[in-house]
Amino acid sequence: MGAYILKRLISAVPVLLGITIIVFLIMAMIPGDPATAILGSYATPENVEKLNRDLGLDQPLINRYFIWLGNMLTGDFGRSYSLNRPVLDEILDRFNATLILAGVSFVMCSVLGILAGVVSATRQYGFADKAITFIVLIGISVPSFFLGMMMILLFAVNLRLLPVSGMYAIYGGGDLPDLARHLIMPATALAVVATGVIARLSRSAMLEVLRQDYIRTARAKGVDERRVIMGHALRAAMVSIIPVLGIQAGFVLSGSVYIEIVFQWPGVGRMLVDAILKRDIILVQGGVVFVAGAYVFFNIVVDVAQSLLDPRIKT
Numbered sequence: 001m002g003a004y005i006l007k008r009l010i011s012a013v014p015v016l017l018g019i020t021i022i023v024f025l026i027m028a029m030i031p032g033d034p035a036t037a038i039l040g041s042y043a044t045p046e047n048v049e050k051l052n053r054d055l056g057l058d059q060p061l062i063n064r065y066f067i068w069l070g071n072m073l074t075g076d077f078g079r080s081y082s083l084n085r086p087v088l089d090e091i092l093d094r095f096n097a098t099l100i101l102a103g104v105s106f107v108m109c110s111v112l113g114i115l116a117g118v119v120s121a122t123r124q125y126g127f128a129d130k131a132i133t134f135i136v137l138i139g140i141s142v143p144s145f146f147l148g149m150m151m152i153l154l155f156a157v158n159l160r161l162l163p164v165s166g167m168y169a170i171y172g173g174g175d176l177p178d179l180a181r182h183l184i185m186p187a188t189a190l191a192v193v194a195t196g197v198i199a200r201l202s203r204s205a206m207l208e209v210l211r212q213d214y215i216r217t218a219r220a221k222g223v224d225e226r227r228v229i230m231g232h233a234l235r236a237a238m239v240s241i242i243p244v245l246g247i248q249a250g251f252v253l254s255g256s257v258y259i260e261i262v263f264q265w266p267g268v269g270r271m272l273v274d275a276i277l278k279r280d281i282i283l284v285q286g287g288v289v290f291v292a293g294a295y296v297f298f299n300i301v302v303d304v305a306q307s308l309l310d311p312r313i314k315t
Contacts, residue, residue: 004307008300019292020072024065027281037279038081055081068285077286082278087286091268095290097167098256098267100179104187105252109194110245114234116195117202117241121210122229132199140196144255148189148262155185165264186263190255194248201244205237212236239309246302250295 035051036043052058056067071078077087120132156164163182168174209215210233218228257269264270268287275283 078282080283082280105190109191113195113198116199121206136196205240
């Protein structure tokens with residue numbers, strides 16, 4: 001197992017390196033001058049030239065990339081132009097909020113998706129199967145940001161049951177119940193599409209397992225149906241479901257960007273949008289690489305979990 005984990009970690013290095021190159025080149029090709037955006041009304045030619053020199057933006061592109069990459073490998077993600085603080089500190093402060101939102105959403109979509117898939121597969125072509133399939137298709141078809149805005153209009157503006165935005169109440173609050181109330185709408189909006197995807201693939205995986213001979217044998221022996229479904233079929237189907245969970249973990253992490261904007265959630269996604277608007281290149285680069293690294297890490301964890309269920313994967 002240790003050798004397999006090491007192999008997966010080594011294979012992730014080229015991926016992360018490629019991500020740094022792509023992110024750096026994209027930010028370098030964006031029109032406009034960061035120094036001019038930072039200085040604003042003070043952007044005289046002399047001030048712009050001096051700031052570019054201070055920030056190292058006057059150097060050749062390849063030199064800037066290797067300086068940035070070398071600093072990042074030592075844990076120095078640079079310093080934000082607009083916030084005047086270390087990029088890594090800002091990302092870590094914001095990542096807690098993003099992790100809470102994405103984590104709750106991932107748990108919701110995993111539990112509901114697998115449960116819906118199991119129920120749909122065990123009642124194939126029945127009313128429950130058709131109802132779940134209909135709901136899943138609607139859920140997959142509705143964009144998360146649109147669903148979030150509709151939820152705000154219904155539950156916050158019209159019914160006044162839930163807070164409109166933010167992570168905690170401005171006055172008072174700050175405790176776990178307050179956080180839970182603010183989490184309901186963004187986590188649900190973020191989880192809907194992922195729930196539909198997991199439900200459909202869970203149904204397919206369960207149907208394939210339920211047709212196997214050993215399932216028919218277990219039923220012929222008189223094994224309790226719940227044990228057959230949960231103890232045998234679902235356990236075997238999880239080998240196919242776990243990779244889907246890994247992909248959806250990345251989806252909810254990246255999808256939190258626009259959900260954070262809709263609900264004004266103080267996470268990394270909102271930070272990245274603000275940094276792009278302010279032309280804070282260093283903050284954008286650091287934030288994207290950090291999120292991409294987290295996505296790669298989650299996929300490695302999923303691969304390891306899958307190899308534990310199916311040892312053939314390691315070979």
